[in-house]
Amino acid sequence: MSGNIIEIGGPYFDDFEVGQIMPDAPAVTITAGHAAVHQALFGDRLRLPLDHPLSQRITGHDQPLANPSLVCNIAIGQTTYASQRVKANLFYRGLVFKRPVHIGDTIHTTTRVAALKQNLAKPGRPTTGLVVLEMRVANQRDEEVLLFWRCPMIPCRDPQANTGHADSFDAIPAEIDLRAVKAFVSPAWRLNLFRETVAGPHFDDLVAGTIYAITSRDTVTCAPELVRMTLNIAVTHTDAASSVYGKRLVYGGHTISMAAAQITHALPNLVTLVAWRSCDHTAPVFEGDILRTEVTVDQTHPLDRGGGLVDLHAIVFAERGDHAPEPGRDIQVLDWRVLGLMA
Numbered sequence: 001m002s003g004n005i006i007e008i009g010g011p012y013f014d015d016f017e018v019g020q021i022m023p024d025a026p027a028v029t030i031t032a033g034h035a036a037v038h039q040a041l042f043g044d045r046l047r048l049p050l051d052h053p054l055s056q057r058i059t060g061h062d063q064p065l066a067n068p069s070l071v072c073n074i075a076i077g078q079t080t081y082a083s084q085r086v087k088a089n090l091f092y093r094g095l096v097f098k099r100p101v102h103i104g105d106t107i108h109t110t111t112r113v114a115a116l117k118q119n120l121a122k123p124g125r126p127t128t129g130l131v132v133l134e135m136r137v138a139n140q141r142d143e144e145v146l147l148f149w150r151c152p153m154i155p156c157r158d159p160q161a162n163t164g165h166a167d168s169f170d171a172i173p174a175e176i177d178l179r180a181v182k183a184f185v186s187p188a189w190r191l192n193l194f195r196e197t198v199a200g201p202h203f204d205d206l207v208a209g210t211i212y213a214i215t216s217r218d219t220v221t222c223a224p225e226l227v228r229m230t231l232n233i234a235v236t237h238t239d240a241a242s243s244v245y246g247k248r249l250v251y252g253g254h255t256i257s258m259a260a261a262q263i264t265h266a267l268p269n270l271v272t273l274v275a276w277r278s279c280d281h282t283a284p285v286f287e288g289d290i291l292r293t294e295v296t297v298d299q300t301h302p303l304d305r306g307g308g309l310v311d312l313h314a315i316v317f318a319e320r321g322d323h324a325p326e327p328g329r330d331i332q333v334l335d336w337r338v339l340g341l342m343a
Contacts, residue, residue, distance in 0.1 A: 010084025010233070012157035013118065013129035018167065020113040022133075025078035025231055027108035027140075030066050035103060037229055038070040041222055042257045045264035047198065048272060054197065058271075060188045063102040068273040069257040071101045075137045075146055076253050077230030078109035082133055083152040086234045087244050088281065089252050090130065094173035095148035095276035097184050099139075106140040114149060114172065116165035118156075126159040132172055148276070149173070152234075174278075178301060181275045181309060181339055191271070191307040194343035200269050203300065203307045203342035210297045212266035217292040217319075218258055220285060223250045226257075250285040255334050259316045262293040263340075267310075270340050274309065277337035285333050289318040298337075307343040314338060 028034075035049060048055040048065040055064040072095070083089070101107065115132040131154050137146035149172050156163070185191075195202050227237045235242040236249045243249045256279060264270055285291070298311040316334035 010081060011154070012085060013116075013131065013154040014157045014161055014163055016113050016116055016131055016154075018113055018116055022079070022082045022111040022113070025081060025109060027106050028074050028078070028231065029106040030070065030074065030101065030103055032103055034070060034074070034229065035067065037225070038067060038073075038257075041226055042069070042261040043218075044069065044257070044261040045268065046270060046272060057197070058190050058194050059100065059186070060190070061100070061102050063104045065272060066101045066103055066105065068097065069253075069260045071107065071146065073226065073230045073253045073257065075107060075109050075135060076150070077227075077232035079111040079133060079135050079150070080232045080234045082111055082113070082131065083154065083234050085154055086152040086236055087128060087155060088153045088249070088284070090151045090153060090281065092276055092279040093149045094176055095146070095279070096176055096180055097146055097274050098144050098180075099184065100186065101139065101145055107137050107145065110136045110138075115167035115169055116163070117167050117169070118161075118163050118165045119153070127156040127161050128153050129156065129163065129165060132169060176275055176277055178309070182301075182303065184274050185303065185341060191303075191305065191343040194271060195306070198269055198343075202269055203302070203310065206297050206300055206310055206342065208297050208299055212295045214262045214265050214293045214295065216262065216265055217290050218262065220250055220254065220258070220287055220289045220291060223248065223254050223287050226254050227251050245284060245286070247286060250287060250289070252281050255281070255285045255291065255316060256336060258291050259293050259314050259334060259336060262291075263295050263312065263314060266295055267340065267342070269342065271307075271343055272341050273338055274341050275339040277311070277339065278335075279337070280335045281333065282335055283318070283331050283333045285318060286320060289320045289333075291333070292317050307341070310340045310342055312338050312340055
């Protein structure tokens with residue numbers, strides 16, 4: 001007896017409609033196991049996810065703060081039903097943490113198609129389009145913890161398709177509301193205790209315009225492992241045949257997480273990251289690339305009770321060998337504007 005064969009592979013650009021809600025991914029309870037694997041991959045030196053007694057004293061929560069890069073990677077992974085066929089992810093916008101996420105919290109993500117724009121056809125290349133996805137992430141109490149937009153490039157089912165999609169992306173927030181970001185910092189957090197407990201430079205020691213050239217580089221390894229752990233099903237990260245480069249494309253969140261870890265070398269008393277103003281992937285990253293980060297303190301924003309938010313501009317460069325599609329040194333691969341919290 002024979003049955004029907006149903007191909008499972010995710011939508012093409014032709015399949016999307018504005019306002020469409022994507023199928024739900026499994027909710028994920030963030031565990032100490034997730035935290036341990038993430039730490040092994042990136043060596044992130046944020047203190048609160050690493051020092052459980054310190055996290056409890058500062059936040060008042062009995063579980064340690066989850067690393068914000070880990071939370072973002074899981075949330076993005078939950079949205080990848082829509083981008084299984086992705087060729088590249090162009091940008092992230094307006095990512096703001098609404099409330100802290102701790103180990104033991106369960107997060108689920110709702111993904112909505114916000115805008116569609118077909119790319120201009122190029123001779124000899126299949127047609128593609130840009131899909132702007134709006135992501136809302138909630139915890140086990142249905143409290144919104146994270147909101148952001150991202151833009152994957154997806155191929156058309158029909159290589160000669162003319163979908164007519166030509167939406168403007170002007171409605172995608174170009175700026176974030178600083179008041180909303182400040183609201184993330186709970187009144188229960190004892191930033192004064194962080195200043196008193198942890199030696200070294202804090203918020204008042206930062207000088208706008210300072211550039212930190214972080215010389216400690218790191219090599220991209222275990223990229224598919226992060227993809228699998230975070231439920232990311234975009235096949236370009238695990239199947240070289242699905243990549244336009246003929247080799248696996250490293251997931252963008254991997255590059256961002258490496259940059260976040262390198263930022264902690266420059267700012268060892270960074271409390272956490274609370275928002276992304278923007279994040280643009282300026283070139284692809286491949287396994288074996290060696291990454292370095294330069295970070296500029298753009299602005300500082302004091303809080304009434306001490307400490308404050310700091311606008312950071314991180315530029316990431318890659319060195320890659322002759323085997324790579326773009327061999328050379330100091331290829332810029334990431335332009336990331338992120339807001340951190342300092343005590």
